[in-house]
Amino acid sequence: MDETSMSPSKIYLELILAYFEYMGLKGFKNRHLWTNPPDKGVDYIFNIHTDSQKYLDKDGLIAWYHKILQQGKTTRLLAGYRNFEEEFKKKGFNHPIDLPVFVNSLWCKILKSFNNE
Structure with missing residues (x-):
């Protein structure tokens, strides 16, 4: 270059x-x-x-x-x-809807498993 x-x-x-x-x-x-x-x-x-x-x-x-x-x-x-930890300290996650869900992330997989039960 x-x-x-x-x-x-x-x-x-x-x-x-x-x-x-x-x-x-x-x-x-x-x-x-x-x-x-x-x-x-x-x-x-x-x-x-x-x-x-x-x-x-x-x-x-x-x-x-x-x-x-x-x-x-x-x-x-x-x-x-902010990262998730800093965001949690600032305002917390009180409801599942407070968490951003990204395709194929941990939370997405967990929520899908509940849906399949």
Whole structure:
């Protein structure tokens, strides 16, 4: 890469922040960002990876998301951000509907198991 090009990681960071900005302009006040670390060969947000691309482990992925969110806060695109633990301490989860449910997440699987009983 020459000095004028951006790394894929930087491009992905900018795309996610641009999406957050776009959704804010559409009136959304809250955004959720969730994913499990992918296994090699499994793609989530961006569906094309080179064979040589580094896959982050759980801690690396969390750090990368924190970098994105911190940049959003620094540039005033985001007022702030919290993880589930911080959100729980702030206002608690009093009802099942208070929990954001993401496709194939732990809560989604638990709720499906109740539905199947």
